[in-house]
Amino acid sequence: MSTVQNNTVSPSLLASMNPAAAATQSTAAAAQDTFMKLLVTQMKNQDPLNPLDNAQVTSQLAQLSTVTGIDKMNTTLQSLMGSYQSSQTLQAAGMIGHxxxxxxxxxxxxxxxxxxxxxxxxxxxxxxxxxxxxxxxxxxxxxxxxxxxxxxxxxxxxxxxxxxxxxxxxxxxxxxxxxxxxxxxxxxxxxxxxxxxxxxxxxxxxxxxxxxxxxxxxxxxxx
Structure with missing residues (x-):
């Protein structure tokens, strides 16, 4: 049985699973999918005598959730800013000639x-x-x-x-x-x-x- 000595997600493991995806992922959804695959792989290959620490796994999940939330918030803010600027442009058009x-x-x-x-x-x-x-x-x-x-x-x-x-x-x-x-x-x-x-x-x-x-x-x- 292969053993994963490090209980954190390593860049080398990410590249070995899917090099192309690792090089091009830029969205929170893709990062979340990759993280879950890595976590499952770690759990399958964990050392029975040195299993994954629950607190560490929980911490990693919490960090992923935070990153995902920030990404969604940024997307929402960008959409709101675009709508606000469009509204400003329409209002400013009424100033032409004034x-x-x-x-x-x-x-x-x-x-x-x-x-x-x-x-x-x-x-x-x-x-x-x-x-x-x-x-x-x-x-x-x-x-x-x-x-x-x-x-x-x-x-x-x-x-x-x-x-x-x-x-x-x-x-x-x-x-x-x-x-x-x-x-x-x-x-x-x-x-x-x-x-x-x-x-x-x-x-x-x-x-x-x-x-x-x-x-x-x-x-x-x-x-």
Whole structure:
């Protein structure tokens, strides 16, 4: 009678039973089938004077059950993620043609209209916006006075501090805010219009001309 000296499943025994299967198995179901075959083989060839330890067999079965459960859970999660992303894509498609605000400091002036926004972490008693041209020179300032915390959609009509009308094109802006003389966190929000929607491994991405690809999660406000 042949004797199995080691009571654990060895790689060599796996290869001797079915080399092709051992090299290609990648699913929990195949691993479970192989494990049971190996366990039966061990039990048939066990040394009567040194039988398999029940606790060890139970432990191996528990480990196999855990691996199988994790594999099934991963499959379920992948299916849920796929369904969730498909749902997000359909919802995002409804944003095509709509304006959105995302974190940024760019401005696009077109025929006297340049929408943008700001985001205040807390209320401020003095909020100012400074608009700059392509060279970084300040050409217009907006004194917004006291503002509550949150997002605020704004628009520049293209008029400079000198009263002249700025040319169409790209500009930038900065925002500063204080409360009782202390600086308050204030962030700029750039405006863009959604042209198309795409789904990728990174999630749902919106194509916003002038701003580039924007993740759905980065949209701060829909206008």
């Amino acid at each position: 304006g959105v605000l995302v974190a940024g400091s760019s401005l696009n002036l077109n025929n006297g209209q340049a929408p943008f926004g700001i985001d205040l972490a807390t209320s401020a008693d003095d909020v100012k916006v400074t608009i700059k041209d392509a060279s970084g020179r300040a050409i217009h300032s907006m004194d917004l006075g006291s503002q509550q915390a949150g997002m605020l959609a704004l628009q520049w009509d293209g008029t400079t501090d000198s009263g002249a009308a700025a040319a169409n094109g790209q500009y930038s802006f900065t925002v500063s805010a204080t409360q009782g003389g202390q600086n308050v966190s204030a962030n700029g929000l750039a405006f863009g219009q959604v042209a198309s929607v795409a789904s990728s491994g990174q999630g749902v991405v919106l194509n916003v001309p002038g701003l580039g690809p924007v993740n759905l999660a980065d949209i701060r406000q829909i206008l």
